[in-house]
Amino acid sequence: MKPLLKQQCLRTLSSVFGLSDFRPGQKKAVETLLQGRDLFCLFPTGAGKSLCYQLPAVLMERITLVVSPLISLMRDQASSLQAKGIPALCLDSLQTEWEQTEAMAILRSGTAKLLYVSPERLLSPAFVRICQELSPSMVVVDEAHCVLQWGEHFRPAYNRIAAFIYSLPNRPVLCAMTATADRKMRRGIIQNLGMKRPAVLTLPLLRENLIYQAVPVLDSRGWLLSQAEQGGKGVVFCRTRKACEQLGKWLMKALPAEAVGVYHAGMERGDRLRMQEDFISGRTRILVATSAFGMGVDVPDIRWVVHDSLPDTITDWAQQSGRAGRDGRPSKCVLLISEDALNSSRLYYARHRIQLKGKPLRRLFLYRDWTDQKKVLKAALQARCIPQAIGASFGQRLPRCGRCSACRSRIHLPGGTVPNLFTGSERELHEWWTAFAGKKLSGSHKGV
Secondary structure (H helix, E strand, O other), rough: OOOHHHHHHHHHHHHHOOOOOOOOOHHHHHHHHHHOOOEEEEOOOOOHHHHHHHHHHHHOOEEEEEOOHHHHHHHHHHHHHHOOOOEEEOOEEEEEEEHHHHHHHHHHHOOEEEEEHHHHHOOOOOHHHHHHHHHOOOEEEEEOOHHHHHOOOOOHHHHHHHHHHHHHOOHHHHEEEEOOHHHHHHHHHHHHHOOEEEEEEEEOOOOEEEEEEEEEOHHHHHHHHHHHHHHHHHHEEEHHHHHHHHHHHHHOOOOOOHHHEEEOOOOHHHHHHHHHHHHHHHOOOOEEEEOOOOOOOOOOEEEEEOOOOOOOEEEEHHHHHHOOOOOOEEEEEEEEEEHHHHHHHHHHHHHHHHHHHHOOOOOOOOHHHHHHHHHHHHHHHHHOOHHHHHHHHHHOOOOOOOOOOOOOOOOOOOOOOOOHHHOOOHHHHHHHHHHHHHOOOOOOOOOO
C-alpha cells in the first residue's frame, strides 16, 4: 500500500472508528480491498470482519453494496455506521413506503457510502438499473456460507449474485465474509460468486478461550439442569422447533420461568426480537434455540453453549459453539451425546431414504448429511483433540489444546466404529450405549 493511503487508513481507523490499531488480519484485508483485489475472508466470530470492508468503503470513491441475509443484521450494521457519522443505508421489505422512498432519494444523490440489501433485492429490475447508474466500487457478501447453504432451495436469489455483478458496467471489487467455511465450501463460494483469483485470508477458526467437551449422557435433561443451576448465560441448541419448545417448557418448570427463553424461526419476528433483547440484557439467562439464533447477534458474555442433539456438520458445530465467549473469557462448548439423539438421527435419515426412493440425487444429498454426522461423532469421541479435529476439517493445523474432553481423557468406542451406531438395530444401539455411557458416567448428570 502507498504510504499516503496507509496514513489515510490509520487516520480513518482512529477518527471514524475510534480504534488505535488493527486486530490480527484486518490490516491485510483492508490493504487487499483498497488495492482492487477480490478477497475471501475466513475469520472466526468476534474477530472484527465488518471493519475489513467498512473502512475501505469509507475511502472508496463510489458506494459499497453489502448483501446480507437478515434484516436485523442489516439494520444493526447500518445504525452502527450512522452513529459513527458514516452515511449508510438499508433497504428492506419491512420499511414503510415513505422510508423506502427516502432511502432511494439518498441513494440517487450519491452521498451514501454503504448500502445494505438482501440478495432478493438484486432481482429487482429497478434496483439493478440504479446500481448500473451508480456503478458500486465494491460488493460485499456477508455471511457468505449462505451462498451454498441456502442458495440451492431456501433462497435461490443467492445464486443470482454473480449475474447481478456481471450486469454492472464496471466490475466492482468482490469481498466474501464468513466465519465458517471448510475447504470444499470455500471453493464453492468463490466459484458461485465468480471471484477472480481472490486473496484468501484466514485466522485460526477456534478461539483459545473455548473449552470443548463431548459428554456421553444417559439423562441429557438432568445434565442440562445441573449446568443451568451453576449459573452464567447459556444457549442450548436443539435440532427441531418441536424439541426446542419441549425442552424450553421443561426448563421453565424446573427453573424460574423468567430465566428461560425459547427462540426459533417459527416465532413471529417481534417475539424473536423481544426474546433476543431479553437475552442480551440478561433478563433471560438461558436460551433454548434452533440454528436460527446467532447470525449477526452480538452477545459477548455467553459462558456456555450446549448442543442437545448432534449438529448436522462439523461446520455447524463450530459456527454455533463459536457464539460462546466472544468477550475472551473462558467458556464451555458442550456436545451432549445421548441415546435419544442418536436414535433421532438414525430414524430421520432412514425415513427420508425410504420416502425418496427412486431419486438418487436427493438420496445422495441425504447420505452426505448422514456421513457428516458420523464425522461429528468421530471428532467428538475418537479424536486425540476436538479443536484439532474441527480445525483439520477447515484445512487448519492446530496444536492439541490440552483442555478439551479428548485431551483430558480420550474416549475409546467399544464394539466397533461410529458408523455402527447408524447401521445397527435399535436394540443393539440401546445395549451398546447403555454399557458405554454407563461406564463413562459415575452419575446421570456427570460427563467425561
